[in-house]
Amino acid sequence: MPKLTIDELKKMRENSRKEIYLREGNFRGKVTVHMGTCGIAAGAREIMNSFLDEIERRKLTDIMFTTTGCAGLCSEEPMITVEMEGSAPVKYCKLTNEKVKKIFNEHIIEGNVVKEFALGIGSERVG
C-alpha cells in the first residue's frame, strides 16, 4: 500500500463509501419482498434476486431492499411492496422477472406507479 496523497485519500473515501452504504441508511425508497412460506414457494427468492440484480446493475445506493413475512394474500404471491419517499406504499403481486424490470424502471427510477400490476395503493405500512 503506497502512502496516500490528499487526492488519493479523497478517491479512497468515495470508494469506501460504496462499501458501507447499507449502514448509512440514506434511502429514498424501500422495496420489501414478502417471504411467507407461500411466498418462498411461489418464487419470492427469484424475485428478490432479480431486484438485487437491478440494484447492482444500476449501482444504486439509495434503495433499501428488505424482506418480511407473509402478507396474508397467498394467492397473489410472489408479492412486493414499494415505498418511495413521500408517497404511499404500493403492493405488486404475482410477479415475474419481466414485471420486476418494468416496476424498477417505471416506479423506482421514474416515480410512476405501474398501475396494471398494483394490488393496492396506500395499504398498511411495512415495518
Add this chain to the structure above:
Amino acid sequence: MAEKKRIELMVCTGTGCYAGGAYQIIDGLNKELESFGLRDEVTVVATGCNGFCGQGPLMVVIPDNIFYGWIEIKDIHHLVEEHFLKGRPVKRLMFKPPEEKEPLPLLSDIPFFKKQLLVVLRNKGIIDPEKITDYIARDGYLAIERVLSSLSPKDVTDEILKSGLRGRGGAGFLTGKKWEVASQQVKTPKYLIANCDEGDPGAYMDRSVLESDPHSVIEGMCIAGYAIGSTNGFIYVRTEYPLAIKRMRIAIEQAEEYGLLGKNILGTGFDFEIEIREGSGAFVCGEETSLIHSIEGNIPKPRQRPPFPAQEGLWCCPTVINNVETLANVPVIITRGAEWFSSIGTETSKGTKIFSLVGKINNTGLIEVPMGLTLKEVVYEIGGGIPKGKKLKAVQTGGPSGGCIPASMLDSPIDYESLQKAGSMMGSGGMIVMDEDTCVVDVSKFFIQFTNDESCGKCVSCRDGSEAVLEVLTRISDGQGREGDIEFLTELGESIKDASMCGLGQTLPNPVLSTLRYFKEEYDAHIKEKRCPALVCRNLIQYYIDPNKCVGCLLCIKSCPTEAIKGESKYIHIIEQEKCHKCGQCLEVCPPKISAIIKITGNELNNLVQLTEIISCKEWKKDHEYS
C-alpha cells in the same frame, strides 16, 4: 449470477460482548450462512461497543436496523434460516421492555437509544474498528486533510477554542486554551499525550472509544500535534485493556501504511508519530503529572503544579495531555465546524458527554448525551427506570472524586457547573444509579476505601486524612458512631481538600461531603439510633423469622453456615441472634411465596415476637388464629 450483498450483521465485539462470546457468535453465524449458501448476500461485521451492553451479546441487522440481543449459540441456526434465508425477522430475540408484551424490532424505537446524540461515538456499531477504510468512508481523516491543506496551527487552535470544547478527563479545562499555552512555548520538542488510563471503578467510556473507533483518536491526536507543533504523540492505556490496545495497535499500523501517520503525512510535509504506552493501572497514574512520570520511567507520583505540563511536561518539554474522549471530539469539530459543535449543549458546557450507566437501573450500558440533558431523562428515559419497582435514591457521578446527587435534584441538567454546584462533578463519566436499598454510609466507605488504597502517600492530608475518614465511617457503619462524628468528618474533609497536592486528595472527600449534605439524617440514624435505614450495614441489622409466615420447611437451616437457626420440619424456625453472622443466605433460600425472613434494624426486634423455643406451626396457628 454474482450475489449482491444485501444484509450486514453488525455484531458487537466490545469488551462486554466479547466476554459474552461475541466471536463464537460470529463463527456460528458464518458457519450457518455458509451452509445456507448466504455468505455473499449476508456479511458479518465485528464492531466496537454498541452501548446497550446489558443486552449483549447483540447485533444490529442492516439495512433494516433490527436489534437482536442476548443471542445464544443455539439461536443462530434458527435466526439464519428464518430471517436471512426466509426473510422473517425473529421476534424472540428482539428487545422487549420490561412489562411490555410486544418487542421493539428497530434499534431506533428502543428508548435507550432515543435521547442519545452521537458525536464522539458517531461510528460506533457502524464501522469495523480494525478496518481503516470503514473509518475513511465515514468522513474519516477528512479533518486532517483539511487541516493540512488549508489551516494554520493557529486557525486550528482558534477553531477548537471557539467550539467551547472542554476536557472530558475530569477538570473540564478549555482544550483550545491548553493548546494555545503549549503552542506559545518556545522550547522544543513538544509532546502530545492521550490519556486512556481510566481508573474510575466502573467507568469504561475511554476504553470503548478506543475499541470502537481508534482512528478518531489517532486523527484527533494528529490535529492536536499539528496545532501545538508536536511530532510525537503517546497514548497511555492501562494494561488491563488488552482489546483496546490491540485495536489501537492495528489502527496505528494501518494509518502508517496509508501515510496518515509518520513522516510527511498526505505528502504535506507534516510528521507525526504515535507510540502506545501501557500503564500499571494505579488510579493516580491517570493524574497528568504522575502519568508523565510514568512515561519517563519514573515512579508515577504527582508533582506540584505550576509549572503545568503545557509549559513543562514530558522530559521537561511543553506537553499537552488530553483525555481520549476530548481528542475524539476534535475531528468532528473540524469537519462540521465550531459553530455546529457549540450549538449543542449549554451555555458553558458544549457538545456531548459519554457516560457509563450502571447500578440499579433497567438499561445499563454506554450512553452519549448532549450536555444539558437532565439526570431524570437519563435515568427514566434512556435508563428505563429502576428495576423491581424500587425507588430511586441518588445518582453518583464523577466516581471517587464525585458525589451523590439525591433523587430530589433529578431535574439538574448535566453540565460541568451544575454538577459541581450539586457537590459532585462531571469526572470522566461514571454514572451509578442507587436505589432505596443503598446505604450512603456504605457507599462513602466504599469510595474512601478506594482512594485510601490509591493515595500515593506523598501528602499527609491525603494519606492519613483518608485513613482517618475511613476509620470514622467504619465506626459509624459498625454501630460505634459518636456524637461529633459528623462535624469531624466535615472539618476533616474540608482540610483534606485544601491541603492535598493533586486532584486525588483534593476531591476524595466529595463522596462523604455530598452525602452528608443530602442524607445527614441517614448518618444520624446510624450514629444516634444505631439504625441503618437501607438495611445494609451488617452490624446494625438482624435477620428475623416471622412466626406467622414460616412453614417449617428446613431450607434456611440447611443453608445457614453458622448453625444459627433452630427448627424442625413443620416447626417455626428461630434465628439465634448471637450465632448469626448476617450472611443473608437464609433470606435467599426462603421460598419467595412465603418470605418469612426479613431484615430489621435498630431496636425493631424489641417490638416483634421473639420465640425462645421452637413450636409446631399447627400449634402456633391455633394459638394465633383469632388474635
